[in-house]
Amino acid sequence: MGYFELIIACIFVNNILLAQFLGNCPFLGTSKKMETAVGMSMAVIFVLVLAGTITWLIFTYVLVEFNLVYLRTIAFIVVIASLVQFVEMFLKKSIPALYAGLGIFLPLITTNCAVMGVCILNIDKEFTFMQSLVASFAYAVGFGLALILFAGVRERILLARVPKPLQDTSIGLVTAGMIALAFYAFKGMV
Amino acid sequence: MAKSIVQEFTKGLWEELPPFRLVLGLCPVLGVTTSMENGLGMGVATTFVLACSNILVSLLRNIIPPKVRIACFIIIIASFVIVVEHLLQAYAYPLFLKLGVFIPLIVVNCIVLGRAEAFASKNGIASSTADGMGIGIGFTLSLGALGAFREILGKGSLTIWGDLGYNLTSVFPSFQPFEFMVQAPGAFIGLGLMLCAINAIGD
Structure with missing residues (x-):
């Protein structure tokens, strides 16, 4: 599979939020305002590319090498948690503007299952290093795209009158279903 | 006021039903x-991890330094997840896949x-176990209910265990399954509607 097809497949066909159901907590949690949605998307793109490549390197050159594949889950979560901490400290010192922009979204990423999920998918699909780099980036862009689209729709819903039991998360989920239906049209494209 | 063990257990079944209330x-x-x-299988796996990690965290709650507690919790949870992963791989391979x-x-x-x-991290072993089991069983039942809802509408049948099953189309021959309910969009819409129903009953 060429890189172009891989990018299309990861952004649209196998969209991380709407087709694979990973990272739904921030999807529902940060989509009430456009601003937070953009912040979260940027933070995810940044961390996911780093995490995807670093976990790939660790898996291939440490875990496989020393026959420790069964420790994958614990190794990945430790890598992701410390990476997020490290990125936070690094940004605070060297790029304060970006740090202020990403704000509280950085620490939240540790428990974002999209990050962990993509790292595991990269390994399960037996991607090469370049492929996992490209796939991580494309998955993150797909996450951002879906989140920003959803936030746009959700801001409009605030103006509509929704029956009481359906309010908030409930109508949010139904809306997400409609967007997923739109993304469903990409199925079978690649 | 301290709640009794039974109350800690039952709150997970309705008051704090995980996917809907929390x-x-x-x-x-x-x-x-x-x-x-699938829903029930996932629920049971999660319940196991939840109960075991609750027990261990509760046992170690006075030893773990507060500053690094989250990291310690994650390591404890990850260890139990590895156990579950290997148990499923060994004894329930189709479900694992x-x-x-x-x-x-x-x-x-x-x-x-x-x-x-x-x-x-704040309670004794007995109530932590009850809490973990309660929340876990509530989670399992919710997953099972949503799974059944989507399966009935999406496939027109309900598989209970292996070959044991119930075919809706044999009772209502004119019923046309909504294919999309078992696909991605159906998950969001099904959960949204169930959340709506739970909210309506809760009020």
């Missing part, structure tokens, strides 16, 4: 509920970490 840990809820069997990436992802399920942080 709206946490939605990824597996949406991802694996294409059938009732179907649940796929969602088994290792129990690690980042907010419910598990949430209970460790909010409950087990």
Whole structure:
């Protein structure tokens, strides 16, 4: 599979939020305002590319090498948690503007299952290093795209009158279903 | 006022029913509920991790230094997730294949970490076990219900265990399954409608 097809497949066909159901907590949690949605998307793109490549390197050159594949889950979560901490400290010192922009979204990423999920998918699909780099980036862009689209729709819903039991998360989920239906049209494209 | 063990257990079944009341840990809820069997299987795996990690966190709550507690909790949870992963691989291989990436992802399920942080780190072993089991069983039942809802509408049948099943189309021959209910969009819409129903009953 060429890189172009891989990018299309990861952004649209196998969209991380709407087709694979990973990272739904921030999807529902940060989509009430456009601003937070953009912040979260940027933070995810940044961390996911780093995490995807670093976990790939660790898996291939440490875990496989020393026959420790069964420790994958614990190794990945430790890598992701410390990476997020490290990125936070690094940004605070060297790029304060970006740090202020990403704000509280950085620490939240540790428990974002999209990050962990993509790292595991990269390994399960037996991607090469370049492929996992490209796939991580494309998955993150797909996450951002879906989140920003959803936030746009959700801001409009605030103006509509929704029956009481359906309010908030409930109508949010139904809306997400409609967007997923739109993304469903990409199925079978690649 | 301290609650009794029974109350700690039963609150997970309705008052704090995980996916609906707490709206946490939605990824597996949406991802694996294409059938009732998958939903229940995922629920049981999560319950095991939840109960075990609650017990261990509660045992170690006075030893773990508060500053690094989250990291310690995650390591404890990750160890139990590895145990579950290998148990399923050994004894329930077809289910292991179907649940796929969602088994290792129990690690980042907010419910598990949430209970460790909010409950087990502050309470004794007995009530932490009851809390873990209660929340876990509530989670399992919710996954099973959503799985059954999607399977009935999407496939027109309900598989209960292996070959045992119930075919709706034989009772209502004119029933046309909505194919999309077992696909991605159906997960969101099904969960949204169930949340709406629970809210309506709760009020």
